[in-house]
Amino acid sequence: MSDERFDQDLRSVLVEAAPREVPADLRRRVAAVSVSDPAPRPAPRLAWLRAAQRTLGAVAAIVVLIVVVTVGFGLGTQPGGGGHPAGLTDGSPSPSAAPSRACVAADLAARITAWQGAAGSRIADVEITNTADDACFVSATVALQLVDQGGRVLIDSKTVDASEPPSVTRTASVPVATATATPAPDLALEPGDTLRTQVAASDYCGPAASPPIGIVLVLPAAGGSVAAVPADGVSSSDAVPPCLGITGGHIAMNGWRR
């Protein structure tokens, strides 16, 4: 009996015993993983951060001790120890001139430059451009809606389904969400400026939707709604996310980027 024949037969047996496709149920369950828990825990980063904080705390304590001892022995430049050396305040940033008003829907034009799909999510690259004559600022947080051709809302980020309250508390318990809860600053948008973001939608279980599929950005403080529709040549025929039956619909966005 040759080694070659043994190797061939062993491989044949393995190939025959191996599944040739992924069961639909497993595919659905795996696709739901990142949807049901949209913000994973960055454990090492947090651990590193905690260690860094501890180290900084220790260094700060030593510095304070040295300052106290120095001042206590009368070696400081400012007897009495109450004031800061002038040099410490020179470097502080001066506040930039921010636009005085928030952008409203009439100031903005929005479009979708690409739709991408992966597993259970559908992701839109969204741009907004200030078409007004003066600068305004865009809130870091806008509400989102996935809409179809007729303007029917498929998924909405603003409305809480009263029948599923636990998912609200689940978000609050996700470490990343709390770790990054520091609100991003509003972004100034000069006339003609463009901001970009990605919006991910998942788990749509409603009736069939008609393309093109768009994203509506609902601006805060009665700023109105801006619809981002697919740009010319951008297909949204596969933009409706598949039903996972996990969240009842989910839509989220990254922070704005220039």
Place this chain on the structure above:
Amino acid sequence: MVDQGALRGHPSGAIPTAFAVARPDVSGDGSVARRLAFDRLTDQRLLRAYRLATLVMRDGNEAQDAVHDAAVLAWTRFDELRDHDHFDAWFDRIVINACRQRLRQRRVRPLVNAATPDVALTDGATSRAEREVLRRALDRLTPEHRLVVVLRHLEGYPISEIATRIGEREGTVKSRLHYALRELRAAYEAADRGRESNQ
């Protein structure tokens, strides 16, 4: 096309409850891009992961659960993976550990070959009986031995890659492979001798 003007005025309050989302989720930490990357990577790797789990566990349902466990764990640790080029090996290792965990917890019964298809005779020199013997011998291997056989003879990984995936030294991989193949070969040769003596 969508009528942009019509959408501007869409009443956001009039949304059917069934389509409502529970989480206003707006973050500036790149979570959407991260999710896209994760979904793509797992999607590409899913068949291999499921195949590996099935062959190691010898139970399709347990394999599905193990792969799902692995996906959940991989997602929670996705930020640890600095280089997405290493996702395959990283995810394989998580799948393997998920299989080990389930095998420890549930003492998975080796699958009897009732569900496996009949072996097609592709050449006249090899009998169906020999392959059947080989398949049963494979079932009798320990999961750890079967694992290295699958990674080597089905997936075709070199020893160093197998060591990375199973989290063992190369020497351990070689040793397990040696003993596993010795057992398989013994069964196969016995069947071969039996076939020759019957002719």
